[in-house]
Amino acid sequence: MAYSIRPYQDSDAEELADVCRAAIRGIGPEAYSNDQVEAWLAQHPGAALYRERVANGATIFVAAGEDDEPVAYALLEPDGHLDHLYNHPAHTRKGLALNLLATASLYARHHGIKRLYTEASDLARPSFEEAGYIATEKREFEIDGVPIHNWAMEKTVD
Template sequence: MGYSIRSFEEGDAEALAELGRAAIGAIGRDAYSEEQVEAWLSNFAGPEVYQAQADAGTQIFIATDDDEVPVAYAMLEQTGHLDHLYCHPDHTNEGIASSLLETAALYAKYHGITHLFTEASEIAKPAFESAGYTAMKKRTFEIEGVEITNWAMVKTIEPASQAKNTA
């Protein structure tokens, strides 16, 4: 099966909200307790957030399958904050997250964003590390009284204007 990456389009919001919830519900259980997953899900964004983010200038990169069905996505804010990276449970370990992270880094490079940063879950941390992010700190926070951990991670991006000319 092939995949392509495109930008957010009006009408994608519901599918992305469902995809994110499916990822947390299925994949999250590989590293978090049932109580932690339920707290995470209770705090997860609804579809209205995606359109609002896109309207505010956030880039939402969506990987779709051959039928144009969204199977993964990443949200990159203009500040360099990579807010979401979610893959549908049926499409993990296929290199899609890596492709989305590469797309976000290229966007950053050509739009003058010099640092990317994120809060990666225990599950997503290896994908970010493979994409050149460095773990800065393990974070512990609470959602509805339930402690959850993730990782503050950063990546430096060399601006396109500074790229070495190899010609």
């Protein structure tokens, strides 16, 4: 299957919410407990999130299949915070995460963003590292009383 990276369209919101939930449910258990996966899922309110974030200046890059259906995406905030990188489980290991991260880096370079940073899951960390991000700390925290962790990571944009 051929994939393309394209800008977000308002009609993508529901499908991006589905991609996010499918990724957390389908891939999350590879590194996190069931309680952690359920707590993580509870933090994602659905399609309205994408519309609100874009209205507040975020840029979303969408990896779409041949039918133009979103299968992965990255959400970049104006300050360089890469807040989401999700890939539908049926479309992993195809280079989409790296392509989305490369697109975000190019966008940052063209828009004067000098530093990209994120909080990566154990599952996303290898893709971020391959894209040039460096882990600065392991972040231990709780979501609704459930202990979980991720990695603070950053990259300088040249």
